[in-house]
Amino acid sequence: MTTEAQSTELTHFDQTGQAHMVDVAGKQDTHRIAVASGTIRMLPATLAIIMQGNAKKGDVLGIARIAAIMAAKRTSDLIPLCHPLPLTRVSIDFNIVAEKAMIICTAQVETLGKTGVEIEALTAVQIGLLTIYDMCKAVDRGMVMSDIRVLEKHGGKSGDWTSLIDASSGQA
Structure with a gap:
């Protein structure tokens, strides 16, 4: 298992510095998994509304989960040089940390393919958190999204x- 970057080469540029979509035709199909997470911090009263399930716009976490899954599936439409991938699994979990008035979103994305799914997992997390913000902004415009990152990747x-x-402390 590696814990450091494998290369310092930027792969989305050709020899002349022009952006291009990386050619993955020669790569082997492998089972690929990526896990990403991020947090949204809010006022305790906002978290209480989410936990009680009485937000005016509906089930905040249920809708955020669907939005995150949809985002993973549409990543190549949003990020210009991402390959469209046949995702085999997208799992979204929300962990409420009441004492810190925050929610942690974790996305696990899988495929059987030639390129990884880290960007899909990160996109899912971002859109999941943005959906929480959108649904609760009427009562709390000061919510803060942070710590969005890849936790692990497998395959390839x-x-x-x-x-x-x-993930819990931000410390190495």
Whole structure:
């Protein structure tokens, strides 16, 4: 298992510096998994509304989960040089940390393919958190999204990778 970057080469540029979509035709199909997470902090009263399920716009976390899944599926439409991928699994979890008035969104995305799904997992997390913000902004415009990052990836030529930074503390 590796914990550091494999290369310092930027792959989305050709020899002349022009942007291009990376050619993955010669790569082997492998089972690829990526896990990403992020947090949204809010006022305790906002979190109480979410937990009680009485937000004016409906089930905040249920709708955010569907939005996150849809975002993972549409990543190549949003990020210009991403390959469209046949995703085999998208799982979204929300962990409420009441004492810190925050919600942690974790996305696990899987495919059987030639390129990884880290961007799909990150996109899912971002859109999940943005949906929470959108649904609750009427009562709390000061919510803060942070700590969006890849926690781990598996599969492919570069193998497994796990973040060295502890998700709960932000410390290595």
